[in-house]
Amino acid sequence: MKRTSLTEKMILYFLALGIGSIIVTGFFSFFTARKALLERTYHQLTSVRIAKQTMIERFLDDRLREAAFVASSEDAGKMVEALLNKNNKHTPALSVKETSWVLASGYCSGFMILDNSGNVLFKHPADSLKYQKNSVIMRPGSVNNTSQAYITDYQIVGQSIENHLFAISIIKSNDQTEAYLALAIDQQQIDDLLIESDPANGLGKSGETYLVGADYLMRSQSRFISNSVMKTRVITIPVSRSFDNETGIAQVPDYRGVEVLSSFGKIKVEGLNWAIIAELDYEEATASIYAIRNNIMLLTVFTALAFFFMTYAISRKITRPLIKLKDAAIELGDGKLSSMVGIESDDEIGELTEAFNRMAVSLQDKDIALKAERINRLKSAIDGQDQERQRLSRELHDGIGQNMIAIRLRLGMLETGIPEKYKLNLQSVISLTDSLIDEVRAISNALMPPSLAEFGLTSAIRNLCNNLTETTNITTTFEGEIPGQLLGRKARLYIFRIFQEALNNVSKHSKATNLKIESQLINNLLYISITDNGVGFDSEASCNIKGHGLNNLRERASLLKGQAFIISEPGAGTTIKFEIPVNKSIV
Secondary structure, three states: OOOOOHHHHHHHHHHHHHHHHHHHHHHHHHHHHHHHHHHHHHHHHHHHHHHHHHHHHHHHHHHHHHHHHHHOOHHHHHHHHHHOOOOOOOOOOOOHHHHHHHHOOOOEEEEEEEOOOOOEEEEEOOOOOOOOOOOHHHOOOOOOOOOOEEEEOOOEEOOEEOOOOEEEEEEEEOOEEEEEEEEEEOHHHHHHHHOOOOHHHOOOOOOEEEEEEOOOEEOOOOOOOOOOOOOOEOOOHHHHHHHOOOOEEEEEEOOOOOEEEEEEEEOOOOOOOEEEEEEEEHHHHOHHHHHHHHHHHHHHHHHHHHHHHHHHHHHHHHHHHHHHHHHHHHHHHOOOOOOOOOOOOOOHHHHHHHHHHHHHHHHHHHHHHHHHHHHHHHHHHHHHHHHHHHHHHHHHHHHHHHHHHHHHHHHHHHOOOOOHHHHHHHHHHHHHHHHHHHHHHHHHHHHOOHHHHHOOHHHHHHHHHHHHHHHHOOEEEEEOOOOHHHOOHHHHHHHHHHHHHHHHHHHHHHOOOEEEEEEEEEOOEEEEEEEEOOOOOOHHHHHHHOOOHHHHHHHHHHHOOOEEEEEEOOOOOEEEEEEEEOOOOOO
16 A cells, blocks of 8 residues: 655645635635626616616606696597587598698507597597407496596507507596597517616626516517517516515526526506516626636636645655654664754754654764774674683693603603513504594694794694695685784784685685685785685575574674675675774784
């Protein structure tokens, strides 16, 4: 399983925290801004609706006042009187010039004069005004109000619109209702008040304000559907709520099935039951906030990248000293006690680094002390062994050896004075005594060779080589000299023991036939190489397989402040190399 580094964790944690904060802030900002934008849009729609409602109500009220004003004029009375001449059942022919003053305001497209039974007494223009006599709305008393002027809504008979939008006013004479004046309100005038073509006027490119009657048919021109008056049915929640005498806002599908923001209310005009709706497509209303959302997402990506690089740099700066401490701790565990870490900061990591350095120095001092103590103990042990060997060598040479020689001399003296029959036995005893003397001398020389003191280190080592050749038939070659005069007494003895141990290992384990020894002095450094052509061994496991011999070589070399290198492979022989400084002060 892959280990996650502290740097990676810090980058992930910081990045998650930073991006999380950006996302949370972004979403909070987005939803807050969207809410504020929707509220502002609703306020704007409501303002537009109220403004348009006020304009429509004022326009229709003006038409009612206009109808009442015309109906109450003297000219209207004269016109009705002429039309209602009871002696003449035919409609009198009034000229356009006589009646044109009725439409002087320009907001009405025509007018009619009707009698109390709903019969048309006069209409202008005669061909364009449609009127269905059976329309109950045009009959006296059909409207539940007592006003002298009111608005009548469109009427549909069959599949066609039979009536215009009329402003009705009573024409009286002597406080009696004589007739009705019906001004046909120009639909284009209403549409002009509602339709906005300029997006800057509050409804944008998709917004519109329209009127809906109680039959759910449009009473104004749609911005999106041609000829929508009294043809386009609008059955939506805002319209239904308006006819429930509610005023408010909603986010709903409109008559096109498009999601819109809607503000709705009801027109307050005598004789009309209309709803006024101001709507704006939701997509257009929220386009800016979704652009902000996209910008926030893009900003989040760039911020995340910048945050990543910043976090990476900061994490590296924080973890770099820790990584150095880790590497130094590994080196310390591997025995490299000189590992020190530079202090890069004065915070807790700097204090930890300082504590680590103090620990490393303390361990190094203790290691030096332990090594010194170990060397002293090793020197004491080796020196004790050599002293004991010297003592045993003297005892064998001066004690047992001398006594054996004395015995040999006495036996030699007896040889001339005994009978012939005992001479053979005596000679056998003399021969055994000579062998014993030689063996004691050999043991004494092995314990402390006299040639080392008498002839020098090189001669002593050559004698070792000769003895090895005599006892094992291993051909030995010795090249070079060992400058014993440049070494102290103990150093010469230690080097001799190194050779003694090495040759002993060759004779016991190598199964070699040739042994080559090379020695040379370079810049006060003695290089010694001992190479055999034996069976070799695995040098990595030498300490476990070959016992203490190789360790003894390394230890004796370390006592001389030198080094020993063992190079060997199975079947490729063995090479032991020594590097020993030449200095009489050593040991």
